[in-house]
Amino acid sequence: MMRIAAVGDIHLGTDSGGTFAPVVRGLAGRADVLLLAGDLTQHGLPAEAEVVAAEVAGAPVPVIAVLGNHDYHSNAEREITAILVAAGVTVLEGTGTVVDIDGARLGIAGVKGFGGGFAGASGTDFGEPLMKAFVRHTKEVATRLRYALAALDCDTRVALTHYAPIPDTLIGERAEIYPFLGSYHLAEAVDAGGAALALHGHAHAGSERGSTAGGVPVRNVARPVIGKPCALYAVDSGAAGERTRMATPSSAPSVDLAAPTAP
Amino acid sequence: MEDAPRGLRESLKRVAVTLKEADIPFALGGSYACWARGGPEPVHDVDFMLREEDVPRAVEVLAAAGLRPVDPPEDWLTKVFDGEVLVDLIHHPVGRAVTPQMLQRSSEMSVDSVRMPVMDATDWFEMTLLALEERYCDLARVLPMIRAMREQVDWDQVRRSTAASPFAEAALLVAERLNLIPPVDAAPVAARPGEIAASGGAVVSSGAAQRGGTKGGKGGGKAAADKHGGKAEGSNTGGANTGGANAEGANAEGANAEGANVEGSNAEGRAQEGIGLRIGKETGSPVPGEKWDVAGPSVLAGQPDVAGQPDVAGQSVLAGQPDVAGQPGLAGELDLAEADEYLAGELRERLAEDPRVAELGLEVVVAGGCILVEGEVATDVRRRAVVDVVAEAAPGRLVRNEVTIIGRVPVADETAKVETIS
């Protein structure tokens, strides 16, 4: 069993020092890895990222994160990434990492993701340049997630995003804003990439549990949703292997997808 | 048991078609009505609602159609068997007669491709919640139904008609706290700005007057209980608005008896705490005195020390005060003449964009000139900043800050719960 601790939307500000460190320390012996599903800061300020870095610096387990929209708010996402990396955090954006857990390899691929909506009620790549850019950005990040998942050499794959891949975990949010909370393209990537579990945040008023059309469990780990400092999931590497085969009709990405360009 | 739903649905359709052909007015009720409206599919239980006078004829035509009537000891329903499947014909659910009006309110829906009248969602919840009692109050069953049907329901109506039931109140409170259903409508209270201003003055004037306000709050709480049938809205500032509000509350609903019932226990108890807050919002808030704040120098004139008291200062709106203008993030006043809806939208954006708050998930309601902000933020500083941001954008408005702080739970308690993904 691989034990995954996960939380998103901790939204630390410069006044939040000391609030998250006890949570991280408390994971010793309880989890094998800590995944952070974005919105680590409140305003995307480097000073806030320093607070996050200090809180997780002494983590007893590997810490792997994606950024959220808040972390982009001050156009300082690169600097924030660098600050977190310096504190030992693996920050994913269209990339993956593999953690060895007692000989079993847990692979995590992550992107921030983006909005766009869900099948039947989504934006389309049509019309004004801004609209097209919006939808294309979603498709692009979804494609990057798919490739990052597929590229993982591991026993079990986990997809980590900030935006939601499915609407089920948004229940509780107003339906009108679903297109700003996630995109079904992310779920397509989760299914095609053979993930055993998908974790996201962003929808503070959503629900914890759902699954993709391909049957991959999805958990919304936004802090207000889980109602506790972090959620813990135990993933059986054997069962995940079966799921991987099930959920991957074609292990190679289909031909109509352009290979992702470097971000 | 595996194919029970299929058998149930066949029986359901048979009974519905038989009643329709005999021109007997009815509505699909019970958990299948919920299913028809998007809820979970039941595994036992097919319920139809009929007027009592129509029941004998219904039994007759169903018997003629091959169903087997049984005469149960209960006096509020009768039963027919279709093979193994039991169908309830209910004429007095939760002690109330099925009326022609109720049947008229039901909507024609396609249920497993047979069109039939399905009980109105608001009526349905009134009954379901009133059926909760001490031995049967499993909210785990009720909440999924609320989730499934919530936008089809007039929740204020449900609140009024179930106000006498503590179990219903609990269910609605949980649903509200989970943001499944809208909060009690604050508008009726907000529409009396004169009274609020008066009471606001009483509350803010001094520590002693806070006490006084507390006493007055009893009356305020009661009034709210009348008005809302016991779900004490408590938007009253605990001030001197008893008389008018009481009268208005008494006139507003025909549910006085219920309201009075509740008033003796819950509402008064709450008001005695001097909170004047809807109880559902109290828990997360570290400041017990949350209340409507009145923007305006008249209220604050005699209160030079207010700013020094963290509890009060964080809440009080100093809209238009010169010192506010120097604060960061000030983006100017909004056009207050525009429709409430737009103002709410713009305030919501302000709260998201202003660095002092920067919270995208806050709800803003503007009604009757008053602004209500709800939601969760991570720190108390941000919670207090909500009022500043709103006051700068909309000076002179009453602001009620119901924002709470996301709870912090010790990690050791909670991480013990591990979900196994397989």
Ligand SMILES: [Fe+2]
């Ligand atoms: Fe967030």
Ligand SMILES: [Fe+2]
């Ligand atoms: Fe977010």
